[in-house]
Amino acid sequence: MALLTLLTVGSALLVFAVWKWISISRHNRIPAGLKKLPGPKGYPIIGSIPDVPVKNGFIKFAEWGKEYGDVYQVNLAGHNHVWIMTDELARNMMAKKGLIYAARPCVPALIEDNRTGQRKFANVVMRESEKVMFHRYPEIEAKRMLVELLEEPDRYNHAMESFVARITCRLAWGHSEGSDELKQRARELLIVVSPTGSVLNRLTFLMNLPDWLVPAKAWERRRLHTEEMFFQIMQAEVEADMREKRAPTSWMRTFLENKSKFGFTYDMEGAFAVGMHGIAGALTIAAPIQTFCLAMCFYPQYLKMLQEELDRVCGDRLPRAEDRPNLPFLRAVIRECLRWRPPVPTGIPHALAEDDEFNGYFIPKGSIIHPLEWSIARDPELFPDPEAFNPCRWVEPSYPTYKEPLTEYPTIINSTQFGYGRRLCQGQTVADEDLLIGIGSIAWLFNLQRNPDEITNSDATTPQVVSDPEKIEADTLGMNKKASISTEELSAGIESKKPTMEDEILSKYSYPGSDPTKPQSNQHLADATLDFTTLLIAKPLPFKFQLKPRDEERVKKVKAWFEEGSQRGDYRQTREYWGTNHGEGKPLGWGKV
Structure with a gap:
């Protein structure tokens, strides 16, 4: 044999x-x-x-x-x-x-490519969701995420990924219970589509051999069948909710109410259109939130600037969708997260x-x-000192990336990370809303700081904090004091005097890319901020850092908001779909990742 x-x-x-x-x-x-x-x-x-x-x-x-x-x-x-x-x-x-x-x-x-390209349907559901501020789902789920971070800060990856998956589940099917399953479907699909994931992408001839001879092919077939069944289950649940007149607005409900409008030829085509758009969101949006944590640990000067803006605009509440025009620095931090450590660094591929x-x-x-x-994202003419995380490049007029009005810019919409031409990502607005509310809420409640015990790399390319960011006064940050801002007001505190606010703050820190004596091409070899996953979606590997509430009053408010939502039934428990141990040893269930 x-x-x-x-x-x-x-x-x-x-x-x-x-x-x-x-x-x-x-x-x-x-x-x-x-x-x-x-x-x-x-x-x-x-x-x-x-x-x-x-x-x-x-x-x-x-x-x-x-x-x-x-x-x-x-x-x-x-x-x-x-x-x-x-x-x-x-x-x-x-x-x-x-x-x-x-x-x-x-x-x-991929044994079967079910990544749907139904763009007309996606355009409609994304546009309708945006009109109603995504049903406030990011704001609802931000409270649950913050409570989870308070209770288990070491599991920050889980809390942040669940935040995104729950929002996506609500948008796709009206409920959040399938969030853990959606995350798993996303993880398994990511392995299959990544060049460095499945061995079948490197040794393609193996696809011509029988499953019993190629474990990776058998794994993919089980993944495919599990994915198909999950999409069918979710569609059937929305159909049942509609029959009983209790279905929340969702992408699936839009499909079921308008089947002929979108040109779908069979029901499962719509199920895959909804499911794959859900998976796409769960794959990518959590990565910049995790990058934010990494950036704030290595560039803490910007956390104080961000918190000053949030406190001025939001006061004693979490950020809301309506706050967007008045939060230019938050938008700058988000935009810089995508530039500094793009979640798809190889770009969205075309054929x-x-x-x-x-x-x-x-x-x-x-x-x-x-x-x-x-x-x-590292063009030095457009992004001076490109290896440095520097959100000021988006709000200071002296930078080539500065754009007005600051009530609208900076923005991640139509940025290069979302692709080019006819393959432009259609979930940009969802990502924009999730990141604004998610990152803004974390910064509103928490201080983030590196755990000194975890830093073992003494190489000069690892950024070393040489002063206490808590001593940087809000007045020196150059941000205007009003909640309603104008271009002139924001620029006034940042731009005119020499040395600039940015020069004064950054002179107290060293960071990746700040040392001109070190060759840029070799910095990644010892850069602690480049410990990323190896799959198509690059996200920081889990690291230990201190995630501490800014004050006890904020903690009390968050817990009270979460309790109020729980009493309303906002926060249902996640569901298991395949039985004991998520279907281990059964025809359908979770595969090893």
Whole structure:
């Protein structure tokens, strides 16, 4: 039996190698008058995979960009990946030529690709949700998140991810009970779609072998069937609620009430449209909240600035949607979190539908196109001192990123992290609302500080706090005192005098990127703020830090608000769908992640 298995795998590998060689040779045929895009040479069959580190591979792609140019290509296991290093080039190629750059890349590890592309439906439900301020779900769930952080601060990742998943569940199906299951569906799908996740994405020939021979393929089939059943269960529950006239407004209810309007051909198409948009939100929105914690621990000077603004605008309550125009620094912190540590650092990938030409270079059909967000967000002309976390770059007129009016800007809407052209993320407004309320609520209640016992890296690239941020007076922060602001008022305290407020505060700190004597390309090797997950969605790995309430009065208020919501029935317990241990050993249930 073992010999038969070995022969089967060997034969499959040989066929795969021959097929890849023929395929690569065909793609290497350059039309007359055009040149091949530059890029690393790589190795036969596997291409440059051995040269890309599993950890923070996006930094390697950025370094190759400095060597090979603003548009270059890399062969990864026979797949041609094209990397775009600047925002201008990404817009020129992917937006202006949207017809041929809008295809969705194939993911080899997916047995069935149920990632729906029903954009008309998504546009409608997102727009309707925004009109009603997302039913106040972020504000409702922020109170539960804060209580969980008070009770178990070490489980901050769980609380923040649950905050996002509960909001998304409410929007998708009207209730929050499926939040843990939605998080698990998101985790498992993330493994499948990540190049560094499933082995099937690197050794694609394994997909042609039977499940019993390839555990990863059997795992994916179970994941797929569990996902399908979960979406069916959630749709059936909304249908039952509608029959009994007690269904809250939700994306699923909108679908069920308007099936013919959106052009769905069968019921499960709508179920997948709702479910996959829910999964997409659960995958990404929590990452910037976790990045916020990381940033405040290493750049504590900005937490005082943020708290000053929140106290002035919100007073003795949590932030609300209506506060958005009066919270420019909160919006700047959020925008900087996405720039400094983008949740999708390799960019949202597209597939090229037909051959194209760029500045005399040939780009073959089927290439996977990446606007490399890590590089785009580090353009030194647009983002001076790009390695530093600096939200002031969004609210101080001397920076190239400054934009008026400050009642509207800065904003994450239509930022490069959400993609280009016809593949622009449609959940931007949901992310914007979740981050404003989530991050604002955490800063309103808590002080965040690094745990000195956990810092073992003495390298100079690890930021060292050399003064007590608590001693920075609110008056020196340069923020205006009024809740209703204008551009002139905010700028007055920040801009005019030399040295600026920013200079005075930042002179008391050192931070990643602040030392010009250290080569930028090597800083990530010892940078404690770059300990990120290895999957497509990059988020900080859990680290220990101090999360302490600012004062006892705020704690009492939060607990009272949560108790009032509990009495109204706002906070239901999560539900298990597959039995004991989430279906361990059964046909449906949670897979190992």
